[in-house]
Amino acid sequence: MSMAEETAGTEASPWGEVTPDAARRLLLAAVEAFAERGYHATTTRDIAGRAGMSPAALYIHYKTKEELLHRISRIGHEKALDILRTAARAEGSPTERLAEAVSSFVRWHAGGRTTARVVQYELDSLGPEARAEILALRRQVDAEVRGIIEDGVASGEFDVPDVRGTTLAVLSLCIDVARWFNVDGPRTPEEVGTLYAGLVLRMVGAGEGAGAAQR
Numbered sequence: 294m295s296m297a298e299e300t301a302g303t304e305a306s307p308w309g310e311v312t313p314d315a316a317r318r319l320l321l322a323a324v325e326a327f328a329e330r331g332y333h334a335t336t337t338r339d340i341a342g343r344a345g346m347s348p349a350a351l352y353i354h355y356k357t358k359e360e361l362l363h364r365i366s367r368i369g370h371e372k373a374l375d376i377l378r379t380a381a382r383a384e385g386s387p388t389e390r391l392a393e394a395v396s397s398f399v400r401w402h403a404g405g406r407t408t409a410r411v412v413q414y415e416l417d418s419l420g421p422e423a424r425a426e427i428l429a430l431r432r433q434v435d436a437e438v439r440g441i442i443e444d445g446v447a448s449g450e451f452d453v454p455d456v457r458g459t460t461l462a463v464l465s466l467c468i469d470v471a472r473w474f475n476v477d478g479p480r481t482p483e484e485v486g487t488l489y490a491g492l493v494l495r496m497v498g499a500g501e502g503a504g505a506a507q508r
Contacts, residue, residue: 390444392490394438394441442456
């Protein structure tokens, strides 16, 4: 599977909202290039070439290379936030909601690892204004997971002395999947999601609820 096929074909990349088609093709090409070469090593000529377009055509849709990265990062973070918000606000116990949040977040990072690597690891390449916007989205992501953990502590399901630190650990664990996951490896994104959900439930001391949530 090529990076373009992965990027276009998974829930991790809702690029259907990017129009017109030429703008979407350029965005897909930028995801590929940034993931493969890194933001700073990628030129607008590289991106246009991958999209089968001229460098001049790129500027019709995006004023700068940073604008492309900003749009990729914003859409990716909004999708991540939606995944976690859906799990956090679903019916069920904190144990069930945390298991779903982790498993779905991990599936997102594994299934769309190319996009996720760009979204999660190129933040420092953005300028101050764009970076501030993405950091605000990251704080919302953090708040959704932290809220589930706080609910679990309040209900007595979780034993977590440091909620903020544990939230950071959970998110870091999930995000790192984008760095190492291999589509040709021994586990599918769904299997990794289930594995990580179980690990996180044990991390928060969910006890018997951990097994129940995974069955």
